[in-house]
Amino acid sequence: MKMDAVANLQALIRYQSFTPKNPTTQEKDFAECQGSLDFVEQLLAPLGCRSVKRLAFPGSELAPYPVDNLIVHLAKGESEETLFYSCHTDVVGLVDETLWTVQPFGAEIKDGFIHGRGVTDMKGGIISFIKALYDKLEYMPKYNIYFLVTTDEEWTGANGTIQAFRYLKEQGIVPTWVLVGEPASKEKVGDSVRYGRRGSLSGNLFAKGKSGHVAYPERTINPIAYMVRAQAAIMSIPFESDGLGREGTNLEFTYTNSGNPKDGGTVPQTAEANFNVRFTSNYSVESMCHLINKALDDAGIDRTIVTLTLLPQVASQPFTSKRKRLAECILTAAIEICGVDPDFNRAGGTSDGAKVYRVYDPAENPDYADIEIAEFGSCSSGGGLRNGLPAKTERGGIHEIDERAYLADLELLAEAYGHMLENLFR
Numbered sequence: 001m002k003m004d005a006v007a008n009l010q011a012l013i014r015y016q017s018f019t020p021k022n023p024t025t026q027e028k029d030f031a032e033c034q035g036s037l038d039f040v041e042q043l044l045a046p047l048g049c050r051s052v053k054r055l056a057f058p059g060s061e062l063a064p065y066p067v068d069n070l071i072v073h074l075a076k077g078e079s080e081e082t083l084f085y086s087c088h089t090d091v092v093g094l095v096d097e098t099l100w101t102v103q104p105f106g107a108e109i110k111d112g113f114i115h116g117r118g119v120t121d122m123k124g125g126i127i128s129f130i131k132a133l134y135d136k137l138e139y140m141p142k143y144n145i146y147f148l149v150t151t152d153e154e155w156t157g158a159n160g161t162i163q164a165f166r167y168l169k170e171q172g173i174v175p176t177w178v179l180v181g182e183p184a185s186k187e188k189v190g191d192s193v194r195y196g197r198r199g200s201l202s203g204n205l206f207a208k209g210k211s212g213h214v215a216y217p218e219r220t221i222n223p224i225a226y227m228v229r230a231q232a233a234i235m236s237i238p239f240e241s242d243g244l245g246r247e248g249t250n251l252e253f254t255y256t257n258s259g260n261p262k263d264g265g266t267v268p269q270t271a272e273a274n275f276n277v278r279f280t281s282n283y284s285v286e287s288m289c290h291l292i293n294k295a296l297d298d299a300g301i302d303r304t305i306v307t308l309t310l311l312p313q314v315a316s317q318p319f320t321s322k323r324k325r326l327a328e329c330i331l332t333a334a335i336e337i338c339g340v341d342p343d344f345n346r347a348g349g350t351s352d353g354a355k356v357y358r359v360y361d362p363a364e365n366p367d368y369a370d371i372e373i374a375e376f377g378s379c380s381s382g383g384g385l386r387n388g389l390p391a392k393t394e395r396g397g398i399h400e401i402d403e404r405a406y407l408a409d410l411e412l413l414a415e416a417y418g419h420m421l422e423n424l425f426r
C-alpha cells in the first residue's frame with residue numbers, strides 16, 4: 001500500500017503536542033495530544049486493525065495531568081510471537097522560542113531536513129515505522145503487532161506506556177519482543193542500538209538553617225555549610241562497575257540554590273540541591289536509596305538540619321535485555337539496509353523499555369525474563385552525516401533548538417524497519 005511519508009510527517013509535526021503537564025496550557029496541550037493520537041489512529045486504519053483502544057487517565061497525585069494513550073492491534077494469520085511497538089507523540093518545550101530560526105511546528109523542509117519540535121524525538125521514527133507497515137504488511141503471511149502510542153513519555157510517564165502495558169497484561173497478552181522506536185541511532189541510522197538502560201533515581205537535599213548577618217556567625221546557622229558537606233558525601237560514594245560495558249554508574253548534581261541574592265551580606269535561611277544518579281544492574285532503586293542514606297550517615301550529616309528526599313516512585317530500575325531474534329533482525333537490517341555495523345549498548349536516558357520490566361517483572365513470572373527489548377530508531381543528532389553533512393551542529397538534535405531530521409535517513413529507517421519486520425514474522 002502507498003503512503004506519503006513526508007506529508008503525513010508534516011501533518012503529525014503540526015500538532016503542538018506538549019505533554020499536558022502545565023496547568024495554564026493543559027486544556028490546549030491535551031487537545032493537541034489527542035489530535036496527534038487521532039491522526040496516528042486514522043493513519044493505521046487502512047491497514048485493517050483488529051482492535052483499537054484508547055486509554056485515557058485523568059491524572060493522579062503523582063502525575064496530576066490528563067493523559068491519553070492509543071493501542072492498535074494489527075494481526076494476520078496465526079503468529080506465536082507478539083511484537084509491541086512502543087512510541088510517544090508528546091514533545092518537550094521549546095526552551096526559548098525566540099532562538100528558533102524555523103517555526104517550531106511549521107514542519108518546514110530545508111536542505112533535505114524536515115524541522116519541528118519532536119521530529120527526531122520521535123514523530124519521524126513513528127512515520128518511518130508506519131511506512132514500513134504500509135510497504136510490507138500486505139506481503140507478509142502473518143504478523144501480530146501491538147502499536148502503543150503514549151502522550152506522556154517526556155514527563156513522569158506515570159500515565160503513559162506503563163498503563164498501556166498493564167492493560168495488555170490484564171488481557172493476558174505477553175510480548176515476545178518490544179521495539180522502542182526512540183532515536184537510539186547517533187549520527188547514522190543503525191549505528192547504535194540499545195538493549196538495556198541504566199536505572200535512574202532523583203533526589204533532593206534541603207538544609208534548614210537560621211539566617212542573619214554574615215558578621216555575626218554565632219547568631220546564625222549557615223545551611224550552605226551543611227549542604228556542601230552533604231553534597232560531598234554523596235558525590236564521594238565509590239560506585240562499582242558491572243563489568244558489562246562502558247556505561248557505568250554516575251551521579252550528577254543538577255541544581256543548587258540558597259535563594260540569596262548574589263551580593264548579599266546575609267547568611268541564608270535555607271539551601272537546596274537536586275541530583276540524579278544513573279546506575280548499572282549492580283544496583284536497584286532500593287539499594288541505591290540505601291547507599292545514599294548511608295553515605296550521609298557515615299559522613300555524620302545532621303539530619304535534623306539536612307533532609308534527604310528520594311523519589312523512588314518515579315525512579316526506574318536498570319535492565320539488560322537478552323539479545324536474541326529481535327536483536328538479530330535489527331543487526332541484519334542495519335548491516336544490509338543501512339550499511340553500518342551497530343554498536344549494541346545501554347547508554348542514554350531512561351526509556352519506556354524499562355517500564356516493560358516494571359510491568360512484566362521476571363520476579364513474578366520467570367517466563368517474563370525471555371521478553372526481548374530493543375531500541376532502534378532515528379538519529380539523535382538529526383542525522384544527515386551519510387550524505388556528507390557536518391556531523392555536529394550546535395542545534396537541530398534531540399530536545400535542541402531547531403530540532404530536525406534528515407528525510408533520507410527517515411526513508412532508510414523505514415526500509416530497515418521493513419526488513420526487520422519481514423525477518424521477525426517469517
Ligand SMILES: [Zn+2]
Nearest residue numbers: 121122153182
Ligand atoms: Zn522520546
